Structure formats: C-alpha cells, structure tokens
Amino acid sequence: xxxxxxxxxxxxxxxxxxxxxxxxxxxxxxxxxxxxxxxxxxxxxxxxxxxxxxxxxxxxxxxxxxxxxxxxxxxxxxxxxxxxxxxxxxxxxxxxxxxxxxxxxxxxxxxxxxxxxxxxxxxxxxxxxxxxxxxxxxxxxxxxxxxxxxxxxxxxxxxxxxxxxxxxxxxxxxxxxxxxxxxxxxxxxxxxxxxxxxxxxxxxxxxxxxxxxxxxxxxxxxxxxxxxxxxxxxxxxxxxxxxxxxxxxxxxxxxxxxxxxxxxxxxxxxxxxxxxxxxxxxxxxxxxxxxxxxxxxxxxxxxxxxxxxxxxxxxxxxxxxxxxxxxxxxxxxxxxxxxxxxxxxxxxxxxxxxxxxxxxxxxxxxxxxxxxxxxxxxxxxxxxxxxxxxxxxxxxxxxxxxxxxxxxxxxxxxxxxxx
Numbered sequence: 001x002x003x004x005x006x007x008x009x010x011x012x013x014x015x016x017x018x019x020x021x022x023x024x025x026x027x028x029x030x031x032x033x034x035x036x037x038x039x040x041x042x043x044x045x046x047x048x049x050x051x052x053x054x055x056x057x058x059x060x061x062x063x064x065x066x067x068x069x070x071x072x073x074x075x076x077x078x079x080x081x082x083x084x085x086x087x088x089x090x091x092x093x094x095x096x097x098x099x100x101x102x103x104x105x106x107x108x109x110x111x112x113x114x115x116x117x118x119x120x121x122x123x124x125x126x127x128x129x130x131x132x133x134x135x136x137x138x139x140x141x142x143x144x145x146x147x148x149x150x151x152x153x154x155x156x157x158x159x160x161x162x163x164x165x166x167x168x169x170x171x172x173x174x175x176x177x178x179x180x181x182x183x184x185x186x187x188x189x190x191x192x193x194x195x196x197x198x199x200x201x202x203x204x205x206x207x208x209x210x211x212x213x214x215x216x217x218x219x220x221x222x223x224x225x226x227x228x229x230x231x232x233x234x235x236x237x238x239x240x241x242x243x244x245x246x247x248x249x250x251x252x253x254x255x256x257x258x259x260x261x262x263x264x265x266x267x268x269x270x271x272x273x274x275x276x277x278x279x280x281x282x283x284x285x286x287x288x289x290x291x292x293x294x295x296x297x298x299x300x301x302x303x304x305x306x307x308x309x310x311x312x313x314x315x316x317x318x319x320x321x322x323x324x325x326x327x328x329x330x331x332x333x334x335x336x337x338x339x340x341x342x343x344x345x346x347x348x349x350x351x352x353x354x355x356x357x358x359x360x361x362x363x364x365x366x367x368x369x370x371x372x373x374x375x376x377x378x379x380x381x382x383x384x385x386x387x388x389x390x391x392x393x394x395x396x397x398x399x400x401x402x403x404x405x406x407x408x409x410x411x412x413x414x415x416x417x418x419x
Contacts, residue, residue, distance in 0.1 A: 004029035023064025047111035063106030068155030086301035096187025105214035113142030122306035137167025138364030162370025169395030170357035180377035223413035230263030245355030278334035281327035291316035356388035
C-alpha cells in the first residue's frame with residue numbers, strides 16, 4: 001500500500017475529489033514525513049510548520065497541494081536568502097510571479113528549499129534521499145530531494161545549465177524544464193539572462209503537466225493518456241558523449257531497446273558542428289552574465305561569496321565583451337538549426353546526467369548532458385529509468401523544439417510506460 005505522503009499530486013487530487021482523502025490529511029502526511037526525515041535530508045532552507053498548518057488554500061486546480069519553493073525564488077511570507085549569507089534574513093515584500101500563480105491555483109507553500117549559492121556551484125547541506133552519503137545534485141538540491149523524500153509532491157526548480165534535469169535524475173523523480181520564458185521570472189534572483197528558466201519537479205510526468213498548466217494557463221494535455229502511435233525518437237549523445245559513465249551507456253542502450261520493443265523507432269544521429277560551438281559558448285555566456293547579475297554582491301559583499309564563485313565571477317568579468325556577443329550568436333545559430341537537425345523526429349532521447357549521483361556533498365555533479373538543451377530553449381524532461389551499480393537512481397532525458405512542451409511531456413510519459 002502506498003503511504004499517503006508518497007502519492008503523486010494527481011493521485012492525491014483524484015482521491016480528494018472522490019472523498020477518499022482530504023487535503024488536510026495529505027498535507028499532514030507530508031509534514032509527518034518531514035518530521036521523520038528532514039534531520040537527515042536537510043531539504044529546507046526555511047521551514048515553518050505552524051505557518052503551513054495555518055494556511056487556507058485557495059480553490060483551484062492545485063487546491064491543497066503542497067509545493068516546495070527553491071530559495072532563489074521570492075516568497076512574501078518567508079525569507080529568500082538565495083543560498084548566500086550575504087542575503088541572510090532577507091524578506092521580500094512580494095511573491096515571485098510563479099509563486100503567486102501557484103498560490104492562486106490553490107497550492108500550499110511548504111517552505112523554501114535549499115539551493116546552491118545563487119543557484120551556481122557552492123553546495124548546501126542537502127543529501128540524496130536514496131542514499132544520504134551522496135549528493136542530490138544541484139542547484140535545485142532541496143527541491144529534488146524533497147520530492148524524492150515525500151516532503152511535497154511538486155517543487156519549483158530553476159535551470160541555467162542542468163539544475164532541474166540532473167538533480168531530478170539523481171533523486172529518482174521527474175524534472176521538467178519548460179520552454180524558456182514559460183514561467184515569468186519576476187521575483188527570481190536571475191543570474192544568466194540568456195539561460196535561466198523556471199520549471200518544476202514532481203513524482204510523475206502528469207504532475208508536471210498539472211502544475212505547469214495550473215500556473216501558466218497553457219494546455220499540457222494528459223501525458224498519461226494512450227498515445228495514438230509510438231514515437232520517432234532521435235538518440236543523441238551530443239558533444240559530451242565521452243563523459244558518459246558505463247552505467248549511462250548501458251542505460252541508454254536498455255531504454256532505446258525497450259522503446260523499440262514497444263513500437264518506437266530510435267535512430268542514433270549526430271548533430272552538426274553548430275551545436276558543439278554553442279555548447280562551447282555556454283560557459284562564457286553563463287559566467288559573464290552571472291558576473292553582471294552579481295555586480296552589487298561582488299562590490300559590497302565579496303567576503304561572503306564562496307571562493308569558487310569569486311573565481312568564476314572574476315573570470316567572467318575578465319572576458320572581452322565580444323565573447324558574450326559571440327556566445328549569444330552561437331546560441332541563436334544552434335536554435336535556428338535544431339528543427340532541421342531533428343526533422344522527422346518527435347523528440348530527442350539523451351542522457352540526463354553522466355552517471356549516478358557522486359558520493360559526498362561537496363560537488364553536485366556535472367551538467368555535461370544538460371547545458372546544450374538548456375541553451376536551445378526548448379522543453380526537457382527527465383524520467384526515472386532504473387538504478388546504477390551503487391543502487392542510486394538513474395534517469396533519461398527527452399528534449400524537443402521550442403513550444404513543443406506538451407508533446408515532449410507526452411512522449412516522456414510514453415517512454416516511462418515503455419520501461
């Protein structure tokens with residue numbers, strides 16, 4: 001029997017509407033799970049149990065659903081500290097646009113989830129719920145771990161390189177980075193103007209569609225519905241193919257074969273050089289734009305910035321402005337080339353991470369298999385796909401063209417069912 005705290009949002013809402021469960025009972029089950037495991041997982045940057053219990057949710061498609069909010073996204077009733085001591089105790093006056101949309105749809109904010117410093121490199125204390133000796137990934141560490149641990153069924157994440165897809169894979173949950181700009185970034189601590197994207201993590205593909213539809217007003221369909229046909233998938237290892245661990249190579253082969261047995265065509269393809277050029281430009285654009293974003297902190301709170309971030313921001317500021325212009329142009333060229341490169345295919349199948357979550361909490365893993373798909377601005381979703389040699393979760397990634405969000409979610413649900 002599934003523990004109440006482990007129900008997906010879709011399952012819980014169905015049970016509530018059928019009278020088999022109340023929103024309060026579901027919330028309380030999540031609070032009980034937090035009490036049981038937060039001392040090990042450390043998913044929260046700020047948690048106010050009494051405040052959660054006082055909350056009366058609005059009516060709406062997410063009525064009563066608990067949600068975690070990554071701590072680079074503002075909340076009017078909770079501190080927003082951006083993973084940095086430079087912002088300790090900071091209290092915004094308003095909710096970020098996405099949080100306001102979630103609350104308007106009836107969601108209940110359970111707390112602020114741990115982020116790496118300004119959603120960059122330096123990690124927080126969060127542990128992987130599958131094995132607390134391993135990282136949950138980052139930068140959306142607390143959101144991924146909290147969903148995986150049963151603290152809430154849905155959480156906000158943000159992605160600049162691989163900060164939704166990779167931690168979702170590491171923690172055995174579903175991560176969805178929508179097309180760039182789908183959820184408004186007002187009230188987010190933006191680092192990279194060209195890349196930062198707000199998305200969600202959840203226990204199922206259907207939950208991602210439910211949450212995104214409720215907050216954006218867009219129609220994400222019913223991803224778990226039977227598809228009229230099997231998909232045509234392009235298998236892409238990309239410019240970082242040599243970084244795939246043996247378990248990832250075996251995983252991709254196993255998933256491709258499972259999809260073929262279920263009726264899909266899975267065709268390995270190589271991307272043109274324009275995509276490798278865009279990938280190489282990612283670090284320049286990300287760090288140069290982030291150095292601009294942290295102009296105040298670097299000038300007035302440098303001592304409170306981690307050495308690793310100081311080094312990256314100094315490096316970004318030392319680059320000639322032409323590098324940024326050239327990098328943005330490389331991104332645009334790759335975006336323009338994507339439809340032609342995957343013409344005839346419904347979606348791209350690719351790794352979500354190089355391998356299992358690394359051991360230790362000092363490094364959140366490499367976004368080698370995420371940065372390209374982030375800069376292309378299209379939708380990406382990772383679905384759980386088994387476990388690796390150490391018993392840790394593995395996931396695969398589905399990616400697609402800009403605005404193909406509903407279709408990519410649908411094909412991700414198809415792939416998960418095929419597994």
